[in-house]
Amino acid sequence: MSTGRASADVIVIGGGIHGCSTALHCALRGLSVILIEKDHAGRHASGVNAGGVRQLARHVAEIPLSNASMAIWHNIAELVDDDCGFTSDGQVMVAENEADLANCRARVDDLNLRGFHHEELIDAKELREIVPAVSDDCPGGVISRRDGAAIPLRATQAFKLKAQSLGVDVREGVRVTKVERDGANWRIVTDAGDILSPRIVNAAGAWGDRIAADLDEPVPLEAVAPMLSITAPLPAFIKPVVILRGRKLSFKQFGNGTVLIGGGYLGRAIRDENRTILDWAKLGSNMKTVWDLFPIMRGASIVRSWAGIEGRIADDLPVFGRSAKHEGVYYQFGFSLHGFQLGPGAGAVMAEIIATGRSNVPIDGLGIERFAQAH
Amino acid sequence: MIPLTDIGQLAERYDLVVVGAGPAGLSAAARAAELGLTVLLADENPAPGGQIYRAVTTTPVKDRAILGEDYWRGADIVARFERSKAAYAPRCTVWALGPDEAEPEIFEIGLSLDGKARMIAASQVILATGAQERPFPIPGWTLPGVMTAGAAQIALKGAGIVPSGPTVIAGCGPLLYLLASQLAAAGADIVAVLDTTPKRNWSKALAAFPDFLRSPYLAKGLKLMAQTRRKLRFVSGVTGLAAKGEGMLASVTVERGGASETITCDTLLLHQGVIPGINLSSAAGCDHLFDAEQHCWVPRLDSWFASSVPGIAIAGDGAGIGGAESAALRGEIAAFDAARRLGRLSKPDRDQQAAPIRAELERRLRGRRFLDLLYKPALQFLAPKDETIVCRCEEVTAGQIRDTALRLGVTGPNQMKAFLRCGMGPCQGRLCGPTVVELISEVRGTSPAETGYYRLRPPVKPVTLTELAALPQTDASVKAVVR
Numbered sequence: 001m002s003t004g005r006a007s008a009d010v011i012v013i014g015g016g017i018h019g020c021s022t023a024l025h026c027a028l029r030g031l032s033v034i035l036i037e038k039d040h041a042g043r044h045a046s047g048v049n050a051g052g053v054r055q056l057a058r059h060v061a062e063i064p065l066s067n068a069s070m071a072i073w074h075n076i077a078e079l080v081d082d083d084c085g086f087t088s089d090g091q092v093m094v095a096e097n098e099a100d101l102a103n104c105r106a107r108v109d110d111l112n113l114r115g116f117h118h119e120e121l122i123d124a125k126e127l128r129e130i131v132p133a134v135s136d137d138c139p140g141g142v143i144s145r146r147d148g149a150a151i152p153l154r155a156t157q158a159f160k161l162k163a164q165s166l167g168v169d170v171r172e173g174v175r176v177t178k179v180e181r182d183g184a185n186w187r188i189v190t191d192a193g194d195i196l197s198p199r200i201v202n203a204a205g206a207w208g209d210r211i212a213a214d215l216d217e218p219v220p221l222e223a224v225a226p227m228l229s230i231t232a233p234l235p236a237f238i239k240p241v242v243i244l245r246g247r248k249l250s251f252k253q254f255g256n257g258t259v260l261i262g263g264g265y266l267g268r269a270i271r272d273e274n275r276t277i278l279d280w281a282k283l284g285s286n287m288k289t290v291w292d293l294f295p296i297m298r299g300a301s302i303v304r305s306w307a308g309i310e311g312r313i314a315d316d317l318p319v320f321g322r323s324a325k326h327e328g329v330y331y332q333f334g335f336s337l338h339g340f341q342l343g344p345g346a347g348a349v350m351a352e353i354i355a356t357g358r359s360n361v362p363i364d365g366l367g368i369e370r371f372a373q374a375h
Numbered sequence: 376m377i378p379l380t381d382i383g384q385l386a387e388r389y390d391l392v393v394v395g396a397g398p399a400g401l402s403a404a405a406r407a408a409e410l411g412l413t414v415l416l417a418d419e420n421p422a423p424g425g426q427i428y429r430a431v432t433t434t435p436v437k438d439r440a441i442l443g444e445d446y447w448r449g450a451d452i453v454a455r456f457e458r459s460k461a462a463y464a465p466r467c468t469v470w471a472l473g474p475d476e477a478e479p480e481i482f483e484i485g486l487s488l489d490g491k492a493r494m495i496a497a498s499q500v501i502l503a504t505g506a507q508e509r510p511f512p513i514p515g516w517t518l519p520g521v522m523t524a525g526a527a528q529i530a531l532k533g534a535g536i537v538p539s540g541p542t543v544i545a546g547c548g549p550l551l552y553l554l555a556s557q558l559a560a561a562g563a564d565i566v567a568v569l570d571t572t573p574k575r576n577w578s579k580a581l582a583a584f585p586d587f588l589r590s591p592y593l594a595k596g597l598k599l600m601a602q603t604r605r606k607l608r609f610v611s612g613v614t615g616l617a618a619k620g621e622g623m624l625a626s627v628t629v630e631r632g633g634a635s636e637t638i639t640c641d642t643l644l645l646h647q648g649v650i651p652g653i654n655l656s657s658a659a660g661c662d663h664l665f666d667a668e669q670h671c672w673v674p675r676l677d678s679w680f681a682s683s684v685p686g687i688a689i690a691g692d693g694a695g696i697g698g699a700e701s702a703a704l705r706g707e708i709a710a711f712d713a714a715r716r717l718g719r720l721s722k723p724d725r726d727q728q729a730a731p732i733r734a735e736l737e738r739r740l741r742g743r744r745f746l747d748l749l750y751k752p753a754l755q756f757l758a759p760k761d762e763t764i765v766c767r768c769e770e771v772t773a774g775q776i777r778d779t780a781l782r783l784g785v786t787g788p789n790q791m792k793a794f795l796r797c798g799m800g801p802c803q804g805r806l807c808g809p810t811v812v813e814l815i816s817e818v819r820g821t822s823p824a825e826t827g828y829y830r831l832r833p834p835v836k837p838v839t840l841t842e843l844a845a846l847p848q849t850d851a852s853v854k855a856v857v858r
Binding site: 040042047151152153154157161230231232256268275277278279280281282283284285287288290291297298299300301302303304305306 | 471473474476483485494660769783784786787790792793794796799800801803832833834837838839840841843844845846847848
């Protein structure tokens with residue numbers, strides 16, 4: 001790799017959708033940016049996830065960031081010159097029984113009280129209209145109508161390409177080995193030379209805990225391997241993305257008829273080898289859920305199953321915002337299996353915080369200080 | 376041999392599971408069973424023999440002259456396997472191979488038989504899944520009436536079927552002549568054999584010619600070539616091919632020496648050599664290298680055919696193209712090493728018993744390099760013209776791949792998937808992978824080794840949702856994260 005410049009206003013570590021989005025938004029604000037990625041952009045979680053663009057069923061602490069992101073997703077081509085394969089047919093959470101439905105109702109009521117109205121309760125009749133293929137026993141659910149799905153690697157690449165076109169220096173195949181203070185700057189030691197910058201963004205995903213630990217801000221992150229499977233094409237039978245209230249399932253049919261089946265069943269991640277191992281017994285459970293819910297799927301052929309390496313934090317929330325200890329250090333990792341939708345908005349908010357020192361989008365509850373307090 | 380017809384009859388665990396019942400798999404399984412190992416040979420075909428000896432015990436083609444004496448030699452290999460105590464599961468597909476979560480030194484293998492799936496365990500695995508035909512993308516190759524020469528051979532061996540109507544065979548490689556002679560002998564109307572071997576390959580191959588002179592291939596090969604050339608219309612130096620027709624094949628257009636000719640035909644059989652099938656070994660995590668002379672990806676193996684994953688060996692043409700006779704010998708050598716790894720054979724015993732087989736293998740492989748160099752396909756047939764469909768599953772053209780590599784700076788086939796979906800269909804890149812790599816390399820000025828290959832994912836062969844749903848399940852938390 002060419003070493004190029006040895007300093008920039010901002011160094012972003014990690015070429016996932018978050019790192020690429022933050023780099024792009026920093027460039028839009030006139031900052032010079034170097035982005036360092038140890039493999040290639042979107043190689044891990046950002047490139048191999050289910051592609052769900054979902055506000056449905058998010059933790060309340062993430063909803064403002066998710067709202068900001070959704071506004072960008074609906075005009076994504078204006079930002080990155082590519083529609084990223086984004087389609088918006090809603091996401092539906094299906095209640096499989098009355099107890100599930102009662103929980104759904106309580107959730108929607110709680111959100112309404114907080115002033116969020118993107119989730120709506122639907123009854124059995126509307127559920128059947130939106131998802132005709134769902135099993136007859138399901139009494140209703142929740143819909144988030146502006147949700148949808150995109151093509152993950154394409155979206156991440158689009159952010160990278162747009163960032164590059166705005167002058168971001170993207171260095172793929174370069175590994176950060178150490179981060180240390182150097183006067184007023186941070187020295188990023190890589191296997192392709194050192195780089196200096198007053199500001200660094202740790203967007204290193206499942207590897208983000210290592211950089212945080214280097215900076216003496218340990219985070220309880222586990223590298224996990226959520227499994228996904230895809231079928232051979234089937235006749236079109238479902239438009240929205242479907243998730244379940246009670247069991248793990250995420251389910252989506254693409255325009256070409258293939259059906260993506262996920263839900264967060266975990267294989268094993270070996271992050272030092274960029275490798276994952278599938279767990280077929282758990283995939284069996286995953287398929288059994290589909291078998292129960294969508295009789296039409298029983299004869300489908302599974303053509304491919306895989307897992308990406310993602311960073312999951314103990315409380316299932318990302319680390320987002322300034323360092324609690326160091327000037328010029330920002331965190332944006334550990335999105336815990338639900339970071340893809342947040343990428344565009346989180347990058348915009350992060351760039352705003354870096355450039356102006358603040359953002360109107362509340363990020364309370366996501367900061368790294370929540371782990372410092374526990375000690 | 377213990378034939379198994381129901382997935383329930385498989386044991387929970389074997390010392391050795393061999394995948395594929397061609398010469399390598401049959402010999403490996405027989406030798407391992409003779410050495411006292413518990414062995415399962417799983418094969419997706421209804422009868423043993425693999426591709427080269429396909430249906431050797433069941434074929435309706437009884438006239439021995441049609442398929443040739445080399446084919447019937449497969450009967451001896453099958454007979455030896457049938458005398459062994461190995462378990463044999465025909466019609467059984469292996470779709471996953473990986474380390475067992477509970478016991479990392481044991482392999483977990485996913486298999487399906489008769490619509491039912493199961494996971495079993497093995498201490499050692501020998502992959503003998505053989506070769507596949509090298510993709511041969513030309514304009515019009517997706518038209519009905521165009522098929523691979525290998526597919527025609529399956530129909531001939533398995534069911535005694537030959538193409539009807541005027542038939543053209545095109546491409547290069549030793550098997551091209553064999554197939555032409557087999558089909559002609561079986562009564563096919565072969566109107567032309569179009570040889571695409573680049574003329575300049577001869578000068579490169581000459582360096583390896585002295586070895587070839589001492590090769591067992593020589594006499595057979597020359598006889599076959601002479602027969603084919605005498606009996607059939609043979610056109611050499613072909614530099615361009617296109618299949619033409621509305622909705623189905625009507626003719627093939629041939630370019631040669633600056634001139635063009637159109638040949639009317641009902642069937643066009645394409646073949647430009649064979650390459651190792653690497654889908655299962657890749658999905659299992661074995662390292663692969665790009666072999667510049669054979670111009671294909673091959674697994675990285677030691678002299679016992681052990682892969683980079685301890686416990687997985689790869690024998691037969693899957694280890695690098697060597698031909699049927701070397702395949703059987705490679706299978707035996709891998710079996711000796713499996714026995715040694717299991718502690719059933721000491722190292723000196725292994726070495727001593729394998730020595731004569733190894734010597735024979737060396738003799739059988741002599742001259743191979745000459746064939747590799749001579750029959751390396753021309754660039755225009757590896758990286759075809761823009762209008763040619765490359766990925767048949769997703770209907771992606773060579774032009775789209777070149778454009779995407781150039782415009783979007785795509786550096787490898789895995790990134791290409793995100794933009795064009797090539798390699799994401801049911802064939803898992805078997806039909807497009809080598810071509811996609813070639814095209815990206817051409818645009819970026821890199822070697823195929825630098826460009827890399829698809830990361831392959833299980834199931835390596837499609838398996839139904841119902842089969843997976845019926846797998847025994849652990850009580851893994853099926854509950855969703857509650858918000």
